[in-house]
Amino acid sequence: MNRIVYFCKLPVNSSQIQPMIKSLLYFFIFLCSCQSIAQQINKRYIDSMLVSISRHDKEQVRSGMDELNIKLSSLPRVEANPLYQYLIEKAKDPFIKMIALGDLGGFLIANDAPDEAIGYLIKGLELSKNQGEIEDRFSFHVSLANAFIFQNRAEEALSHLNIAESMAVELKQTDAVASVNYSKGMMYESIEDFEQATTYYLKAWDTLNLVEDHPERGFYLFVLVDYFKRLGNIKEQTRFTELLANYYSKRQPEIPFTHLPTAHIFDTSATAENIKRYKDVIRVSDSMGAINSMMYSSLFLSNIYLKEGEPKAAIEVLQPLIRSLDSTDRRQQKMVLYEKLSVAYEANDDFKNALKFKNMVSQLRDTLVSEKTKRNIAELEVKYDLQTKERELEQQAASKKLLYWILGSVFVVLLILSVFFLKNRKKNQKLAQQKKLLEATVDEKNVLLKETHHRVKNSFQIVSSLLYLQSENMQDSEAQQAIKEAQNRVRSMVLIHQKLYNKDQLVGIDTKEYFHDLTREIFDSHQENGKMVNYTLHVESMLLDIESITPIGLILNELITNVLKHAYDVDDKDRKMEISFQKEGNRLILKVSDNGKGMPEHVRENSFGIKLMKALAKKLKATLQFKKASENGTIAILEVSRFNLLA
Incomplete structure (x- = not known):
């Protein structure tokens, strides 16, 4: 699949880029195709190739498909295209089909048909996610980017190149990094951003230049000379x-x-x-x-x-x-x-000077031929003598070195194995005992902690039931309401221990789940028919410990209860409440807003609800403030500084 990268390194088909570079690339592809053995390519030949390569491993399959692709790509498009289609249709092995799709995509791009190539390359990319290696996915992304560049669809090209760039970093291959930078240069040149194009072309060259005598070196130099000439x-x-x-x-x-x-x-x-x-x-x-x-x-x-x-x-x-x-x-x-x-x-x-320089050419040519022949013969003789002597010395040294190395290696390996075995045996025995003890201790503590949460929940349930029975036997409505509010406060704590008991996670409460359940229970116990309050919640999912979530839950209970009790008149219809809870920097922010009539100018500081909220806020090192909304209603804001975030 790596061949897709190089066969698709074609300049953008735009008015800014000379057709000459494209011709050079076609010339390179033509030279490659000329190296294949002249043989008639037809459907029967493709069938025999598929039968042959399907019996081998992946590397041999790639080699066979390379050979077939060289032969197909040397044909005119009108002949090659149906044969590629036939190859894809007959390939039952998804791996072979993936390679064939990439080959056809590369062939179509090289033959000025990027719009047709895109469909095949997308199918090949999907197959490569399960059938190929990361190099295959990389090649498909680069080929798709080049196809989009041909169509001046820069945004889609950049999307594929960014994916390919992350893969190139993972591959740590010079070819991959250079290929991505080169394609990005083409993309930016297609939109006439020559500053960025220059940056990426030079990055591609700097990367490739790290490898001496890289086979792509000449190609990149051609491109850069032409690019800077046009610029x-x-x-x-x-x-x-x-x-x-x-x-x-x-x-x-x-x-x-x-x-x-x-x-x-x-x-x-x-x-x-x-x-x-x-x-x-x-x-x-x-x-x-x-x-x-x-x-x-x-x-x-x-x-x-x-x-x-x-x-x-x-x-x-x-x-x-x-x-x-x-x-x-x-x-x-x-x-x-x-x-x-x-x-x-x-x-x-000026025939005199013409003859003078002609003679100088002749003298130089004679000198070059003579010196070159003598130099070549002398170099061959010296190389042969040196090679013979070096081979003899190397054989002697290698024999001695091998013997010493084998003896030394055997001794060192035996010594290391002995020491390692003894140490490891003692260490493993000790670790096994400690692990067994720790597992027993953890299981025991989990059982005890779960049972504790269960009993605490049951105790709170009993308290809640007693409060409910007490309220049923009271005639005073204010006292009955006060007991009902106390029951709600208990319920918020019951809910915490219930969640800890019912889940494997015994040390933390998920804020999103807890706030939704608590809010629903509060509204279910307060709202009456005809006096419904529509509420929305925007709660960030966090895992808080019980010491943090308990006071926050109690404060939320008080804020919601206050709104339901005091915020609206009897005839108010469009009742809305919004609750949000997020982490901002090093603080937790709880906001409860309503569209009611708003708070009075002087809040009763001696009311039990206000005192309770202030006490709880002090424990959390939090600030609680009430503001008027921009239109109607009140906004209560709790900013918590002390909390323990578990996740």
Whole structure:
């Protein structure tokens, strides 16, 4: 699946990006396809391949699918597309189908059909979540991003690239990180954010540059030279042209200098703008000491002048190169320069100088061939002698080293195993005894704690029942109401111990669940027909210990009860209450608001409810305040500073 990343590294199909880069990539794909064995690809061949690879492990399946994809991708789209479709349809193994979907997606992107590719890549991505590795999912996300970039759908592309970036970090692979940054550069270039595009293109290069002789190095250098040329950044264009020239000369030193593919990047049209750009590059290259870049630009500019019938101008451009190259041993480049000067002088009817430089080319060529042959023979002889002697010495040293290593290793392993076995045996015995004791102690304490909560709950229930019986035998309505309020306070504590008894978690109460249950019970015991109060709760789920939740529950009981008793007149109809409880910073905030008639200016500080709330707030190191609402009603705010949050 990794091949999807590289085959999909195509520039954005927009007006800002030259079609030339895309042509170069198609050329690379064509070269790869040419390496496959010429063989007729048809449905029968695909059937035989499926039967063959389905018997092997995943790595062999990948290898077989790679071979098949190279052959299919070398065909014209009109022939390849139905064969890819047939492969996907006949692949019964989900793993093979996943790879085939990725191959077809990559092929369609490479053939300017990203809209068709997206559907196949999405199906492949779904399969990769169960069938593939993280590398497969990464490749699908990058391929989808590139397909969306082709369609100028930057937001969708960025979404996939962000996912791929997190995977690249997890993979810790240079190729993965560079691929994501490169695709992000393309995405930002497609929306003309050239500052961001430059940042990500350079990140991709810096990542790839960490690996010496990386196979993608030439590709990235091509892209960067072309990108900075189109951007008009002469300095960066010169720097990467120099790097590209050095890279290519090391990879293929036998290819004549003028055949370097860098020529495909440069525009040789005879426009005033183009000529000025070449002059700027030559000037900057000269100041930076970038001889390769200066050489390329001077040669291309001289070609323009020669085509325009201005050989004298061509000679003036090439002359400074003689001085620059005289101080170096770059004979290959000197040959190219002298050849071009010979042509320029001949076009200028200066046959004497034309012959002079032609002879200089001939002398250099003879020297290079002679020296090269002698050097190669001498190097081969030296390498053979050294290789023979080194092999003999290495064999002797390896034999001794292996013997010593085996003896030493056996002794050390036996010693370590003996010590480890003795220590581990004693330690395991002790740990087993401690674990058994701890488990018995914890189980015993849990049983006791659960039984304690059960008994406390039963005791509170008895108190609540006694209060209820007392209220039933009283004639005084105020006394009856006071007992009912006391019963509600007891109920709030009963609810806490009931929840602790009924759950495995014996040390904490979930605030959201507790507030909902407590509020419902309070409203059920107070509301009468025709006097309903609609309430809403916004409670953050937290786990508080019993010492924190008990006073908060009692205060909430008092606040709700006060609203139900005092906030509304008899004929009020649209009655609303809102309760919220959240953690803000290092505090817990409880708010109870209503749309009633509001609190009086002077609150009775000696009432039992107010005294109780203040006492409980003091225990929590909390502040309790009442405010008028913006329209009607009252807002009560409790800010708790002391609490124990368990989760």
